[in-house]
Amino acid sequence: MATSSDSAATALLGLRCPRCHQGKLFTYSAFQVTKFADMPAQCPVCEQSFEPEPGFYYGSMYITFAFNVATLMVVGVLLYYFFGNPDTRVYVVVVTGLTLLLTPAILRYSRALMLYWFGGARYDPKWRGRVA
Numbered sequence: 001m002a003t004s005s006d007s008a009a010t011a012l013l014g015l016r017c018p019r020c021h022q023g024k025l026f027t028y029s030a031f032q033v034t035k036f037a038d039m040p041a042q043c044p045v046c047e048q049s050f051e052p053e054p055g056f057y058y059g060s061m062y063i064t065f066a067f068n069v070a071t072l073m074v075v076g077v078l079l080y081y082f083f084g085n086p087d088t089r090v091y092v093v094v095v096t097g098l099t100l101l102l103t104p105a106i107l108r109y110s111r112a113l114m115l116y117w118f119g120g121a122r123y124d125p126k127w128r129g130r131v132a
């Protein structure tokens with residue numbers, strides 16, 4: 001029977017390993033300002049490599065760019081339609097502030113998407129229920 005830990009979407013949203021859906025992709029909390037991007041070399045549960053090749057995560061910059069463009073567009077539309085098209089400085093300050101605040105989340109989800117899409121690991125249910 002399929003469980004919530006079988007869902008790749010749930011594992012991705014929880015920033016879990018693509019193979020076992022149990023091991024955490026990141027070592028520290030997103031609120032640790034200097035360490036939010038630190039990842040273990042491999043999964044603590046199934047030992048799946050989190051860096052399949054050197055420089056693997058350079059490609060996640062494109063995903064980060066897409067997230068930031070989406071942020072810009074959503075904030076721009078919201079400010080234009082709900083706040084009566086304020087001065088340009090308001091757009092700049094709000095978009096810059098929101099982008100900086102969302103940096104840890106955007107970086108983490110960009111890396112996770114990169115690993116899920118291009119990391120070469122597939123879910124293996126034999127790791128279900130194991131905890132690091």
Ligand SMILES: [Zn+2]
Nearest residue numbers: 017020043046
């Ligand atoms: Zn794993």
